[in-house]
Amino acid sequence: MTQPLTLALTVGEPAGIGPDLCLQLAGHERPAGIVVVADIDLLAERARQLGLSVRLVAWSPGDTAATAAGELSVLKVDGINSRMAGQLDPDNSRYVLATLETAARGCLDGTFDGMVTAPVHKGVINEAGIVFSGHTEFLQALCGVDRVVMMLATQGLRVALVTTHLPLKDVSAAITETRLIQVARILNNDLKAFFGIDAPRILVAGLNPHAGEGGHLGMEEIEVIEPALATLRDEGMNLTGPLPADTLFTPHLLEKADAVLAMYHDQGLPVLKYKGFGNAVNVTLGLPIVRTSVDHGTALDLAGKGTADAGSLHTAIETAIQMARCRRETTHG
Structure with missing residues (x-):
C-alpha cells in the first residue's frame, strides 16, 4: 500500500x-x-x-x-x-x-x-x-x-528565471555562459523529475529588445546566450531561442512549450502574474x-x-x- x-x-x-x-x-x-x-x-x-x-x-x-x-x-x-x-x-x-x-x-x-x-x-x-x-x-x-532556480507557474504557463532579485543595472553582468547553462540544466532536469515531462520544450528569451537585433541593440545574445544554448543543445536539450521577449509570450509559441526561461525578474513575471495572480505558485528548483x-x-x-x-x-x-x-x-x- x-x-x-x-x-x-x-x-x-x-x-x-x-x-x-x-x-x-x-x-x-x-x-x-x-x-x-x-x-x-x-x-x-x-x-x-x-x-x-x-x-x-x-x-x-x-x-x-x-x-x-x-x-x-x-x-x-x-x-x-x-x-x-x-x-x-x-x-x-x-x-x-x-x-x-x-x-x-x-x-x-x-x-x-x-x-x-x-x-x-x-x-x-x-x-x-x-x-x-x-x-x-x-x-x-x-x-x-550551489545553484537554485526560481520558477513561477500558473495554468498553462511556467516561467523560470536566470537572475532573480537584482537591480536592472546589474543583470547583464550576472548573465554568464556558466550561470545560464547551470540554470537551464536545473530547469530541464526538474521538469523531468518533478513534473513528469520526458523531453521538456523550453523557450529562451533574449536579454535585449528584439533579442539584440543581430548585435545592433546589444551583444549579449551573440556573445553569451547563443553559445550557452549551443552547448545545451549538444547535450540533447530542446531549446528555442533566444527569442524577443515582447513576442515570446504568444499562444502559438506557448502552446508548443513546457516552460519559458526569462533572463530577469521583470521580463517574465509580469506576464505570468497578469495571467494567473492569486492562482500562481512559486517553485524552487534545484x-x-x-x-x-x-x-x-x-x-x-x-x-x-x-x-x-x-x-x-x-x-x-x-x-x-x-x-x-x-x-x-x-x-x-
Whole structure:
C-alpha cells in the first residue's frame, strides 16, 4: 500500500495573512496530510479573531496528519514573541526562521514529502539583525546546493528565471555562459523529475529588445546566450531561442512549450502574474526537496479580517502534491 503524502506548511510572518490562510484549509478535506509548522497559540488566537472553529491537533513525527475538515495538525515551534495581526515585531524573526528550518530538515530526513511556505516579511527579519534575502536563498544554504532556480507557474504557463532579485543595472553582468547553462540544466532536469515531462520544450528569451537585433541593440545574445544554448543543445536539450521577449509570450509559441526561461525578474513575471495572480505558485528548483510557495506577500492590512484569498495557497499545495508524487514514482518506479 502506498504511504500517504505528508506536507509541511509554514505560516510565515505571524502578523500577516499566513495564519489566516492556514486556518482556512481546515474548512474542507485535504488531498494529502498537511502539518502546519507554527506556534499553536498563534493559530488558536487567530482562529478566535476570525470566528473559525478549528480543532488544532499537536503532531509529532510518526503521527498521521489530519486531512478531515474542521481540524489541523500542528508541529509546534516555540519562540514567538507577539501574535498581533497586522503589527510586525522584529523579535519574531528567529521564530519565523525556526519554522522554515524545522520544515526543511523534516523534508531532508524524510519526515515530510515536501514543504509549502506562506509569505515572510524580509524587511522585518533584516531589522532584527539577521541577513535574509528570502526563502529561496535560505533553503539553498540549508540544503547545501550551489545553484537554485526560481520558477513561477500558473495554468498553462511556467516561467523560470536566470537572475532573480537584482537591480536592472546589474543583470547583464550576472548573465554568464556558466550561470545560464547551470540554470537551464536545473530547469530541464526538474521538469523531468518533478513534473513528469520526458523531453521538456523550453523557450529562451533574449536579454535585449528584439533579442539584440543581430548585435545592433546589444551583444549579449551573440556573445553569451547563443553559445550557452549551443552547448545545451549538444547535450540533447530542446531549446528555442533566444527569442524577443515582447513576442515570446504568444499562444502559438506557448502552446508548443513546457516552460519559458526569462533572463530577469521583470521580463517574465509580469506576464505570468497578469495571467494567473492569486492562482500562481512559486517553485524552487534545484533543491533536494520539494518546495512551493504562494505568489503574494504578507498583506498585513488583511490579516485577521477574514478577507484573505487562499487561492494561491491551494495552488501551491496542489503543485507540491504533484511534484512529490512524481518524484516518488520516479524514485520507486
